[in-house]
Amino acid sequence: MKLEIITDSDKLTKEIAISLAELLSPGDVLTLEGDLGVGKTTFTQGLGVGLGVKRHVTSPTFTIIKEYNGRIPLYHMDVYRLEFSDEDIGFEEYFSGEGVTVVEWAKFIEDFLPEDRLSIHMELIDESKRKIIMEAGSKHYEDVVKQLQELLESNGG
Amino acid sequence: MNKQSIILGIETSCDETAAAVVKNGTEILSNVVTSQIDIHKQFGGVVPEVASRHHVEQVTVVIETAIKEAEVGWDEIDAIAVTQGPGLVGALLIGINAAKALAFAKNKPLIAVHHIAGHIYANRLEQSFEFPLLALIVSGGHTELVVMKDHGEYELIGETLDDAAGEAFDKVARVLDLPYPGGPEIDHLSKKGEASIDFPRSWLEEGSYDFSFSGLKSAVINYVHNVNQRGDKLCKEDIAASFQASVVEVLTEKTYQAALEYNVKQAIVAGGVAANNGLRTAIFDKFSSTNISVHIPRLELCTDNAAMIAAAGAILYEKKQFASWDLNGRPSLLLT
Numbered sequence: 054m055k056l057e058i059i060t061d062s063d064k065l066t067k068e069i070a071i072s073l074a075e076l077l078s079p080g081d082v083l084t085l086e087g088d089l090g091v092g093k094t095t096f097t098q099g100l101g102v103g104l105g106v107k108r109h110v111t112s113p114t115f116t117i118i119k120e121y122n123g124r125i126p127l128y129h130m131d132v133y134r135l136e137f138s139d140e141d142i143g144f145e146e147y148f149s150g151e152g153v154t155v156v157e158w159a160k161f162i163e164d165f166l167p168e169d170r171l172s173i174h175m176e177l178i179d180e181s182k183r184k185i186i187m188e189a190g191s192k193h194y195e196d197v198v199k200q201l202q203e204l205l206e207s208n209g210g
Numbered sequence: 211m212n213k214q215s216i217i218l219g220i221e222t223s224c225d226e227t228a229a230a231v232v233k234n235g236t237e238i239l240s241n242v243v244t245s246q247i248d249i250h251k252q253f254g255g256v257v258p259e260v261a262s263r264h265h266v267e268q269v270t271v272v273i274e275t276a277i278k279e280a281e282v283g284w285d286e287i288d289a290i291a292v293t294q295g296p297g298l299v300g301a302l303l304i305g306i307n308a309a310k311a312l313a314f315a316k317n318k319p320l321i322a323v324h325h326i327a328g329h330i331y332a333n334r335l336e337q338s339f340e341f342p343l344l345a346l347i348v349s350g351g352h353t354e355l356v357v358m359k360d361h362g363e364y365e366l367i368g369e370t371l372d373d374a375a376g377e378a379f380d381k382v383a384r385v386l387d388l389p390y391p392g393g394p395e396i397d398h399l400s401k402k403g404e405a406s407i408d409f410p411r412s413w414l415e416e417g418s419y420d421f422s423f424s425g426l427k428s429a430v431i432n433y434v435h436n437v438n439q440r441g442d443k444l445c446k447e448d449i450a451a452s453f454q455a456s457v458v459e460v461l462t463e464k465t466y467q468a469a470l471e472y473n474v475k476q477a478i479v480a481g482g483v484a485a486n487n488g489l490r491t492a493i494f495d496k497f498s499s500t501n502i503s504v505h506i507p508r509l510e511l512c513t514d515n516a517a518m519i520a521a522a523g524a525i526l527y528e529k530k531q532f533a534s535w536d537l538n539g540r541p542s543l544l545l546t
Contacts, residue, residue, distance in 0.1 A: 095424075109369075114373070115374060115376075115377055116298060116351055
């Protein structure tokens with residue numbers, strides 16, 4: 054199941070992410086792909102708000118993983134710098150943990166990722182417009198995506 | 211109070227494997243750093259696995275060298291200070307375990323130091339502190355403004371809401387196909403260019419000391435994208451100069467405003483980006499008309515080193531704030 058959403062502002066991107074976060078459960082894994090500057094951090098900041106994280110979600114590029122406490126904890130990873138590495142830095146503990154894990158540049162840790170996950174791609178349309186494509190890898194995520202679709206439609210698209 | 215101290219510092223939070231011996235928190239007896247930047251250059255960034263492996267290989271010899279160069283015996287060393295976080299957990303643990311093993315074997319107190327406190331205290335190796343003091347910490351992982359009313363007391367008044375300043379340098383360098391680390395490359399290129407492109411300055415709301423560099427990064431990416439699409443030639447020098455001008459102006463202006471509001475006597479800059487020539491010049495210029503003294507450490511004390519960890523450790527030693535044997539690496543440790 055695949056859902057495509059067009060957003061024309063950071064604000065709307067964040068709102069979509071907040072709505073998505075409210076449908077997620079502990080142990081959920083999301084991969085987030087897209088070019089530099091497409092808005093991956095903005096999207097994750099929205100997820101943080103939706104998960105009840107009080108602290109500001111900032112880029113994890115430097116430290117690879119940042120953890121946040123919330124209604125559901127958020128584990129935010131940017132594995133860009135693991136491109137030439139095959140080290141397992143404890144992924145399984147995060148993926149099966151009590152929080153929601155968001156992985157940016159997930160293709161660099163393909164071997165460690167659970168099959169059951171929600172894949173999100175962000176594409177640049179123009180300076181402010183982005184296309185967000187969500188692909189559910191299992192029944193659980195199909196339900197999440199369906200509910201999100203209904204929610205967005207009821208909010209006027 | 212233990213005013214007199216000789217502290218062995220160990221730092222392995224990111225690129226550098228470092229050990230140093232510092233007397234009384236102010237005098238460097240030795241400062242040994244082995245950098246992995248040449249290894250990382252091939253990969254375009256810090257590769258944690260490489261980082262951990264090389265820390266393991268180097269940490270023992272770096273500590274031995276630091277003790278030898280300091281010309282002190284183990285009986286003269288009062289405590290062992292080590293970076294607890296933030297940083298890459300695998301890398302942090304190597305320094306922590308080395309510190310624990312030595313502290314246990316040599317019967318010395320163990321001291322846990324926050325990496326950013328270390329960067330701040332790098333300044334005290336060159337210049338005594340006057341309180342209240344404002345510190346701007348700018349590096350690959352951090353962009354923070356901290357007010358200190360006394361030694362070891364930190365009040366965070368502003369921080370980045372998205373990318374760290376150094377990270378913005380690295381990412382823009384990547385877009386311009388410049389080598390890693392991006393900061394020095396952009397600093398160097400920008401001297402040959404004109405700040406002719408009007409990139410945005412992110413001031414956030416009035417009175418805020420927080421920072422945001424994500425919009426600037428996107429603006430540079432869009433600009434490069436548009437030039438390429440038109441088939442025009444990129445003037446990397448001008449892009450570098452314009453990008454750096456934006457970062458430097460925001461950092462300098464916010465630091466200046468905070469210094470006035472908090473009525474500080476001293477402003478210091480710390481962290482790897484403090485090595486940036488554009489920033490150093492702008493900060494000194496901005497404060498030249500004030501009575502606030504400004505200090506930015508020499509290059510080798512701006513980048514990661516262990517002398518700064520020993521210097522910050524000396525304050526904790528004075529206060530007898532020691533770590534216990536269950537000390538662990540904390541990747542997201544807060545400065546308190």
